[in-house]
Amino acid sequence: MDKKNVVISFLGTVLDAAQSRGDGRWRKWRPNIAMNQRDDFQIHRMELFIQEKFLGLANQVKADIQQVSPDTEVNFVPLELANPWDFSEVYTVLHDWVSQYHFDLYNENYLTHITTGTHVAQICLFLLVESRQIPSVLLQTSPPKNQNKNMMTGDVGSIEIIDLDLARYDVLAQRLAAVRDNALLYLKSGISTKNQRFNKMIAEIEQVALNSPSPILLSGATGAGKSMLARRIYELKKARHLISGNFVDVNCAVLRGDGAASALFGHKKGAFTGAADKRDGWLKTADKGVLFLDEIGELGLDEQAMLLKAIEEKRFYPVGSDSETSSSFQLIAGTNRDLRHEVRAGRFREDLFARINVWHYELPSLAERREDIEPNMAHQLALASQELGRATRFNREAQAAYLDFALSEQALWRGNFRDLAASIMRLATLATEGRIDLALVQAEIERLKYLWQDDDLLAQNAFRLPEKLDLAKLDEFDKMQLENVIAVCRQHKNLASAGRALFNVSRLAKDHPNDSDRLRKYLAKFGLSWQDVSG
Known part of the structure; x- marks a missing residue:
């Protein structure tokens, strides 16, 4: 029409x-x-x-x-x-x-x-x-x-x-510059950030958001702000009338088993036990809008194949349906993994990675943007005050002490902006009279040190070979190989998935690869079972 x-x-x-x-x-x-x-x-x-x-x-x-x-x-x-x-x-x-x-x-x-x-x-x-x-x-x-x-x-x-050619009009050029500056500030949640790397990245994202419908890949540690930035990109595009649909935020880490495909692609009535009604799925819900797939590296290989078709053709089959449905959405993907490594390990499809890697931006951690901690403190305090229903402020001495610690190497900020937001919320909540004093700040600093000290201990002890192994009887070669095999096993849900990742090259030469059996036999050489290594 x-x-x-x-x-x-x-x-x-x-x-x-x-x-x-x-x-x-x-x-x-x-x-x-x-x-x-x-x-x-x-x-x-x-x-x-x-x-x-x-x-x-x-x-x-x-x-x-x-x-x-x-x-x-x-x-x-x-x-x-x-x-x-x-x-x-x-x-x-x-x-x-x-x-x-x-x-x-x-x-x-x-x-x-x-x-x-x-x-x-x-x-x-x-x-x-x-x-x-x-x-x-x-x-x-x-x-x-x-x-x-x-x-x-x-x-x-x-x-x-x-x-x-608007460049001939000084007034218009100034207005256009102001509009663009407003867009950049909006993508940064209204925070006047100072980190040059971050600001340069945001400036490019603004251009991409307004001029490209291609997928955008946001990577970075948990809490670096991927979800917030994805929503801001959506709202900027909608304000410019580039899209008219919804923003759909999906955490792929919670999608498991048969329900994953149904949640993403929908299903027809009676497609499986419990499918009493038709379901559209998240892709259809995002039609004419933006679909944000956070932790996309957690998707299974089957769902990855279906997603690739949906991105390229804007069409896909709901579970149990013989008829295709369509959805024209822009994809923003988020991950805290290195998807290149996931591709090499056989856990992520190379063709899907190539398709979503058109525009890739790695968000720096808060520890890498310490010059932005002060404006983010003010932003988080304003949000906390709004949520608590009362104005809350630092006194001068308390703010100086908190900022001095926040900028120091003692502040690890492992949870990035989530750590900062939680810290400021605690301070605002305890400041019953609306003033955060030095005593509150000193107590909060000790709390943060304790939390991050526990993280250090966990990190040091995160990997241990099963206690039933007699390490004295293992060659260093066997020990190193076994450590890597167990590390891969702990990243997978079952024996078959781990086997496919470990034997991702040699299995291609076999007519009937049995990855589970190969991995089971390897572990048995050391007296280990899947239960011993998967925890």
């Missing part, structure tokens, strides 16, 4: 006004009427900005449009302006209308008419179109060379879709 053309235009209080009544008015070129008289350009709807004092003229223009183009719908958009030459007033009023207007990009094409209205109004329309706040092209209309002919039967002038 062809999209409908929608023109956004100002009522021309001079150009659209007829100097004579009756049929004489058709001897004058009137741009909002003339564009509807063309045989080669059909307008389905006009959004016409008007002021109340020109309502009589607006009604006459609407009647004449419907006379020459009965199928064109004309909507009056009241736009009261105390001074139509005041840039700030005109921009603000137009911006407010744009913010609440529903742009249906899947069914309609938008054209912003820049022939009528004051020059200030035209400049504001330029700005809103070029910054994608109005998702349209610019439309210029021009009168015929001979305007003495009857406009009902003669030349009605020309129309042109144009792409203006």
Whole structure:
């Protein structure tokens, strides 16, 4: 189905006004009427900005449009302006209308008419179109060379879709820079960050978000902010009318077994025991929006294959269905693993990795962005105050002590921003009178040191060979090999999955590979079973 053309235009209080009544008015070129008289350009709807004092003229223009183009719908958009030459007033009023207007990009094409209205109004329309706040092209209309002919039967002038070079307009260039700066600040949750690496990455993500529908891969340690950034990308794209659907946030680490495919791709009624009703699935729910698959490395290989098809073809089969369904979504994937290593280990499909690795950004940890701790402290304190329903502040001495510790090497920030958010929330909660004093900060510092000390001990003891092994009887070679085998086993849910990862090359040469049996026999050489190594 062809999209409908929608023109956004100002009522021309001079150009659209007829100097004579009756049929004489058709001897004058009137741009909002003339564009509807063309045989080669059909307008389905006009959004016409008007002021109340020109309502009589607006009604006459609407009647004449419907006379020459009965199928064109004309909507009056009241736009009261105390001074139509005041840039700030005109921009603000137009911006407010744009913010609440529903742009249906899947069914309609938008054209912003820049022939009528004051020059200030035209400049504001330029700005809103070029910054994608109005998702349209610019439309210029021009009168015929001979305007003495009857406009009902003669030349009605020309129309042109144009792409203006806004760099020629200093005011517009400044406004565009301000719009872009606002977008960057928005992606950073309104926090004025100082880390150059992070700021440079955010600047590129802003360009990618507004110009590319390709998948985005966000990697980094747990708590580095992947989920928050994904949501901000979605909200920025939606504000620019690049998408109209939902933001769907899925943690792949909680998807297990047969339910994983059903949760992602949906299922038909009766597809399996317990499937009493049809389910759309997360991919369908994200249609025309953004699907964020956090911890994508946790997906099983079967689900990875189905996801690859869905990304490339925008079509997939729900579980138990013989009919394909479609969903046009943009994928943002998150991972705290090195997917290159997962590919080499056979746990992640190489073709899927290549498809989602178009735009890859690794978020630095909080410990790598210590210059951003202070503005993030203020941000987290504002959030805590809002949640607790009372204003809370550090006193000067307490803030200096907390910041001194936070910036030091003693502060490990293993949980990244989650550690910081939890710490600030504790301080705000305990500051019953709304003031965080030095005693509270000192107690919180000791609490953080204790928590991170436990992490150090856990890290040191994270890997131990099973106690039943007699290490004295093992060659160093066998010990090192066994340690690596057990490390892989502990990353998998069952014997078969671990076997596929361990024998990912040699198994390809076998007609009937039995990865479980090979791994079981290897472990048995040392008197071990799957239960001994999988915990």
